[in-house]
């Protein structure tokens with residue numbers, strides 16, 4: 384996309400943390416912003432931010448659980464009626480579920496996959512045909528996690544797989560959209576092309592630690608599948624190191640840059656690269672072994 388000014392961006396989980404940072408960064412460049420969120424208190428806070436920063440006249444707040452397909456489509460209808468055709472779809476809503484994977488219940492898995500993976504799927508299936516249909520071009524952003532490309536970390540064995548799936552999905556999406564965009568001769572906003580970016584944040588100061596306070600009744604379990612590990616990821620800086628925590632607005636600005644420059648990956652914490660290399664070294668070492676029968 385050459386510019387985001389005047390386009391409509393729909394951001395799931397956009398009323399808090401990274402999603403709100405993306406909303407603010409896009410609004411600062413003239414986009415029209417629809418945020419949806421399951422939490423009414425977060426939506427009210429986002430409306431206040433839009434008012435304080437002077438973009439309330441191009442802002443829409445919608446209550447939505449991204450697991451609800453019919454409500455998702457209705458929210459997109461509402462946003463398009465209020466703010467114009469969807470061009471930037473940001474599937475960002477997520478839950479920071481933590482606990483030992485060997486103790487996880489179906490409820491834990493269903494909630495995690497329902498929000499972190501199927502919420503993204505629902506956005507894609509409901510939203511992408513709209514972007515393809517108007518031919519103005521656009522961009523899909525999916526929020527995953529840097530943890531999904533790093534070494535395994537205790538208590539992340541349910542969360543990280545949902546995010547790994549989002550990374551893989553976005554890589555395939557970009558491949559296919561690029562091929563179709565080239566065949567249409569479009570390479571930027573206005574040419575009908577559609578870009579795709581996966582945002583892989585490291586530690587960002589948000590409200591994600593409140594996840595368990597909002598576990599829906601249908602997924603309540605008696606097991607102690609809760610936060611048990613607050614140590615730094617393997618190969619990462621200690622949480623006290625400068626630059627460990629990012630501001631959500633910074634991640635929003637990185638995301639806008641990726642939309643404008645057509646980047647596939649936003650990886651917010653390059654300082655954690657040793658963990659990515661260590662993981663890949665294990666894979667490469669296994670591939671170097673000779674498995675042929677003797």
Ligand code: NAI
Nearest residue numbers: 396399400401420421448449476477528586587589590591
């Ligand atoms: P946050 O909790 O501040 O914001 C997430 C928002 O999503 C909340 O307002 C929440 O109410 C909403 N949400 C949760 N479930 C929802 C549902 N079913 N339907 C609609 N909205 C729902 O947390 P944060 O950190 O801003 O999270 C945004 C994304 O970033 C998530 O996908 C998270 O997994 C990811 N992420 C965050 C990291 C961090 O350090 N904060 C690191 C890596 C990834």
